[in-house]
Amino acid sequence: MIEELLQRISQGRCFTTHSLAQEFRVSNELMEAMLNDLVRAGHLKVLNHCEDKECKGCQMAASCKPQAKMWMLVEK
Amino acid sequence: MNDQNPTLTIALAGQPNVGKSTVYNLLTGGSQYVSNWPGKTSECQTGCFEFQGETIHLVDLPGTYSLSASSIEEQIAREFIIEKQPDVLLVILDAVNLERNLYLVSELLNLPVPLVLAINRNDLAESQGIHIEPKVLEAAIRVPVISLAAQHGESIQDAIQAAVQIVHHPENWQPDRPTIRPDHQIVLQAVEQIIHNQVPASYPPDWIAIKLFEGDQVITEMMKEKLGSNWQQVHNILVQHDDAFLAVVGGRYDWIGRMVRAAIARPKLGKVTITDKIDRLTTHSVWGILILIAVMAALFGLTFSIGIPVQNWLEKNVIQTAAAWVSTTFVDSPHWIVSLVANGLISGVGTVLTLLPILILFFIGMGLLEDSGYMARAAFVMDRWMHPFGLHGKSFLPLSFSVGCNVPAVMESRIIEEPKARLITVLLTPFIPCFPRLSVVVILAPILFGKHAFLYSLLLFSIPILFLVLYGKIFHELFQGGKHNIFIMELPLYQAPQAKAIVKSVGFRIIDFLKGAGSIILVVSVGLWALSYFPGGNIESSYLSIWGQRLDPVSKVIGLDWRMAVALFTSMLRSENTLSTLSVLYGVGSQLTLTEAVAGQVVPAAGLAFLAMQILFIPCIATVAAIRSESKSWGWTMAYVGLRLVTSLGVGTLIYQACRLFQWGV
Secondary structure, eight states, X not given: OHHHHHHXXXXXXXXXXXXXXXXXXOOHHHHHHHHHHHHHTTSEEEEOGGGSGGGGGXXXXXXXXXXXXEEEEOOX | OOTTSOEEEEEEEEOTTSSHHHHHHHHHOOOOOOOSSTTSOOSOEEEEEEETTEEEXXXXXXOOSOSSOSSHHHHHHHHIIIIIOOSEEEEEXXXXXXXXXXXXXXXXXXSSSOEEEEEEOHHHHXXXXXXXXXXXXXXXXXXXXXXXXXXXXXXXHHHHHHHHHHHHOGGGOOOOOOOOOGGGHHHHHHHHHHHGGGSOTTSOHHHHHHHHXXXXXXXXXXHHHHHXXXXXXXXXXXXXXXXXXXXXXXXXXXXXXXXXXXXXXXXXXXXOOHHHHHHHHHTSTTHHHHHHHHHHHXXXXXXXXXXXXXXXXXXXXXXXXXXXXXXXXXXXXXXXXXXXXXXIIHHHHHHHHHHHHHHHHHHHHHHHHHHHTHHHHHHHHHHHHHGGGTOXXXXXXXXXXXXXXXXXXXXXXXXOOSHHHHHHHHHHGGGSOOHHHHHHHHHHHHHHHGGGHHHHHHHHHHHHHHHHHHHHHHHHHHHHTTOOOOEEEOOOOOOOOOHHHHHHHHHHHHHHHIIIIIHHHHHHHHHHHHHHHTBTTSGGGBHHHHHHHHTHHXXXXXXXXXXXXXXXHHTTXXXXXXXXXXXXXXXXXXXXXXXXXXXXXXXXXXXXXXXXXXXXXXXXXXXXXXXXXXXXXHHHHHHHHHHHHHHHHHXXXXXXXXXXXXXXXX
């Protein structure tokens, strides 16, 4: 199933975890676990606002909150 | 407790918050705190109780999602299971989230300890339309499955009974374990053969091999030490089969899929939540776009219908009044000091001050959209339109807001997480002409082109859009090699925006603007004032004017006289300065209107070239400061300024020379 998920993501452009969960007929939580396993495998990257170290010196860091958890496909 | 009784050790395993501690307390009468947040139980709690003449040692393991040792809890749990080897594991599963819970089960099944599964909160799952068949699941996994209600103490004794049974009848322990993908099974065996004799006694070699495939740091380090020079053989296999991780976890997900299909019935497709219903519209390819346009129009309309009158009021009643007061009050002071304060410092502070109403309103609007959860939907529906430029949906928001003012739009680029997409957005956003820049075209076009003003205005407005697309493509190729990023977004639940959070967010953003862009605006304002004042004490005899006249030969190629060139440069202070500078330099006053001055001295070809240059020229200082602040790079900022200058000059020259070639308007 996880290989099919990776293949599906590679063929598309933008997905929501919910739409992928529905397509693969799994719960949102299990889909998130699969995406995180794809991160561990190096196929996806989790994006967040404060990934550059400079954010640590940003006075807005306290109020800056990610709107939605996001993953990006990376080439291996 | 009778010490002569036979003893058993049962370990309670499960994810955080599934009710393990409740079961532990009910059985042992312990006073352990029942955690309602992951990670509270980070040590193994042990207690005893009597069951059918046997003494049971009950161990409450820390809550874990898997056995990957990525957290201290996972490491403690798996080391206990492997090294202490309890007689049986009682795995508490949350019925509401059974699929995710089964992942842990899929890992536990590969350890040399039998399991009993206890499904908790079945009543809650039923209320959500999730129907679980414990007996079907039991038959599928071939592991005892008990349905219990830990909060009410129901069926806990049944779970213990099942655990004791499995210990006394180990021959019944024949579970359906997840397997690694078939094409990797031979590789797994090869690794097992290499490590077999070096694996510590309590560790199953097949489990160690799987963990090596998973890249488990703790196990990898342990086996490196144990294998010594033989490690290289394992390492070579792992390098050759870098997809082994997916083969392992893929096997687990396939196993979960089989179990779920067998034993879980989910809500019917027609039964959807309110969020689902709203999302069907907000993420729809057509309705989603229309809703987004409406939301942005409302945000845009509110911000500018309130912000611009306040901005004008501040300009007239605070900035101009303060400048006039300084000029009249300190009339005996040296003229340059009065001019510095009135036209340099007050102008600079005024620029910052007059931007605040728009920024505050914009940030409140954005805060509402962010806090409500809508922003993620807006980004999702716009994604497909942004891809040609290497951007994704979130870039649409700053781009769309640029029409109002480039400054908050550039600052809003920080909502984009991916650094390259963020930089491209920062660089593309100011290509959308802001209101003041558009207003220069709107005022001068009728003077220059008469009844054809509307058509020429449309042509002029389309030029920066063409360059946005062109540079978007170039930046996309340059920064991202023309590859399209693929994103997966988790859409947050809708919620009522929190006033306190929005006020805090607006406050931080305004402080950030004042600290970053504000100081640059002030310094550059004073610098530009100096260039437009010295050495003669007025703009006509200033360095700016002198340099403008020296540029006359170059300006002539574009059809501009030096006054128009100077007007372009003063637009860097504020975009609308173009008009006031032209008025001063062309001697507009009681005897001459701007219309008469421009119409009398600027031919249409030169006017068209000038307006095209003006709309493409270097953005105002506030925008440049925002670009520096968001890109965190003077290099990119100056390169961008250079790009806009070259683009503007190139387009102006091209238009004027084309007009000359075709003898139009010269």
